[in-house]
Amino acid sequence: MATAASFAINPRVATVGDFFALLKPRVMSLVIFTGLAGIVVAPGSINPIVAFVALLCVAVGAGASGALNMAYDSDIDALMTRTATRPVPMGRIARGDALGFGWTLAVGSVTVMGLFVNLAAAALLAFSIAFYVGIYTLWLKRRTTQNIVIGGLAGALPPAIGWAAVTGGLTIAPLVLVLITFLWTPPHFWALALYRSEDYARARVPMLPVVKGKAETRRQILLYALVLFPAGLLPGAIGLAGPLYMAAAALFGGWLVWEAISVARETDAEHEPAARRLFGVSILYLFVLFAALIVERLMGLAPLGHAAFGAWM
Amino acid sequence: MNDDDDQRARFERARRMRNLALALVLGGLVVLFFVMTIVRLKGHAFDFGQ
Numbered sequence: 001m002a003t004a005a006s007f008a009i010n011p012r013v014a015t016v017g018d019f020f021a022l023l024k025p026r027v028m029s030l031v032i033f034t035g036l037a038g039i040v041v042a043p044g045s046i047n048p049i050v051a052f053v054a055l056l057c058v059a060v061g062a063g064a065s066g067a068l069n070m071a072y073d074s075d076i077d078a079l080m081t082r083t084a085t086r087p088v089p090m091g092r093i094a095r096g097d098a099l100g101f102g103w104t105l106a107v108g109s110v111t112v113m114g115l116f117v118n119l120a121a122a123a124l125l126a127f128s129i130a131f132y133v134g135i136y137t138l139w140l141k142r143r144t145t146q147n148i149v150i151g152g153l154a155g156a157l158p159p160a161i162g163w164a165a166v167t168g169g170l171t172i173a174p175l176v177l178v179l180i181t182f183l184w185t186p187p188h189f190w191a192l193a194l195y196r197s198e199d200y201a202r203a204r205v206p207m208l209p210v211v212k213g214k215a216e217t218r219r220q221i222l223l224y225a226l227v228l229f230p231a232g233l234l235p236g237a238i239g240l241a242g243p244l245y246m247a248a249a250a251l252f253g254g255w256l257v258w259e260a261i262s263v264a265r266e267t268d269a270e271h272e273p274a275a276r277r278l279f280g281v282s283i284l285y286l287f288v289l290f291a292a293l294i295v296e297r298l299m300g301l302a303p304l305g306h307a308a309f310g311a312w313m
Numbered sequence: 314m315n316d317d318d319d320q321r322a323r324f325e326r327a328r329r330m331r332n333l334a335l336a337l338v339l340g341g342l343v344v345l346f347f348v349m350t351i352v353r354l355k356g357h358a359f360d361f362g363q
Contacts, residue, residue: 013320013327016334049352053345116349 014097018087022070022098023063023105030286031062031158034181037290038162038174040297041240046166054117054165058158061109061125065132065154067102071095072137079203082196106133113165121165128157145208152185153178159290173240177293180235181286183228187221187260188282194218194263195272195279218264221278225260229253232289241293242302248292252285 035058039051046054070077070088078089087093093101106129114122136151144150156178163174190208193200194217197209209217232249235241241249259281262274296302 013324014331015327016330019331019334047352049348053349056345112345116353 012090012092014087014093018092019101021087022067022093022101024066024070025063027066027155028059028062030283031155032059033287034177034290035059035158035162037293038159038164038177039166040162040294041177041302042163042166042174044166050117051165054113054121054162057109057113057117057121057125058161060105061113061129062158064102064105064109065129067098067105068129068133069137071098071102072133073141074098076142076203076205080196080199082199117165118168120168120170121161124157124161124164124170128154128161131157141205143206145206145211147206148189149186152182152189155185156181173235173238176231176234176238176240177290180228180231180289183224183231184282184286186224187228187256188279188286190217190221190224191263191275191278191282194221194275214269218266222257222260222264225257229257232285235293239303242296244296244301245289245292248288252281252288256281256285 032055035055039046039054070086074086074088074095077083077086083089088095088098110122110126110129113125132151132154136147136154140147140151159177159181160170160174163177164170193207193209194214197207197214200207201210208220232253233246236243236246236249256278259274259278263278266272266274268274293302
């Protein structure tokens with residue numbers, strides 16, 4: 001019960017919006033989108049309601065990971081400008097409440113996926129949550145410059161989860177989509193880290209620019225962008241995607257490499273305009289590639305021509 | 314209205330909204346479980362005597 005004393009202890013009040021913010025809705029939207037791509041491009045059919053539940057579980061599982069990350073990293077978040085206004089460091093939600101919220105959603109999303117979709121998708125979802133929380137948040141983030149590289153696997157898995165929801169298993173095709181997102185993560189996050197390096201240094205998070213310096217980070221961003229470009233074309237090479245996707249991957253992949261070159265040649269280390277551009281272009285790149293995959297399949301332009309939403313029930 | 318009353322009003326409004334959101338989520342789960350049970354059973358529920 002609320003008493004006058006409780007207001008004195010914690011005058012900040014948790015709203016529904018605060019709990020929603022714990023789910024990292026922007027990250028969640030990208031995860032839903034790549035998960036949808038996995039469902040749409042997978043061969044075979046799936047009941048649209050089952051597909052909806054699979055996507056819901058992926059979204060809630062990703063949200064759970066975000067909530068747990070915000071709970072376990074609240075000490076770091078409080079020291080960084082970008083994250084200091086999050087509900088836990090602001091004191092609007094207690095760390096324990098965020099943990100309870102996160103673990104409830106994590107267990108719930110995996111359970112529903114297992115009961116109503118299939119065990120393969122549930123196992124992959126459980127693995128991605130455990131990897132993000134256990135391997136990335138609790139272990140790697142505070143210990144190594146490779147934190148977001150290895151931890152990126154968790155965020156890269158949704159296309160495979162979507163694929164498994166339809167087929168009950170995995171093949172090389174969804175793993176190629178996982179590879180693209182996996183290789184995309186370092187240039188995306190290191191671009192952010194370049195113009196937020198003071199934040200990370202203050203919080204003692206060993207991001208690449210903090211530990212190895214900005215010059216090495218620029219070099220690594222360019223290397224990953226150069227590897228990502230051909231990886232982005234792989235879906236066409238293995239017969240998963242057609243000309244629309246290939247054109248998008250070539251065009252936007254080229255743009256991403258161009259921006260990575262700009263970052264490598266950046267002279268304004270204070271404002272990092274090239275890194276800010278690369279961050280935006282990287283989001284656009286991933287969105288366009290997966291949108292092309294979805295559009296191509298739904299329009300029947302993809303080479304395999306699987307009817308992902310065909311004969312259901 | 315003093316600061317404490319204002320705080321209390323905000324606290325109670327936030328609590329009402331949280332309870333409403335929780336009710337909607339729980340109601341949504343009931344509907345979801347019902348629909349999914351029907352969908353999952355559909356292929357086998359009417360197989361009596363086969």
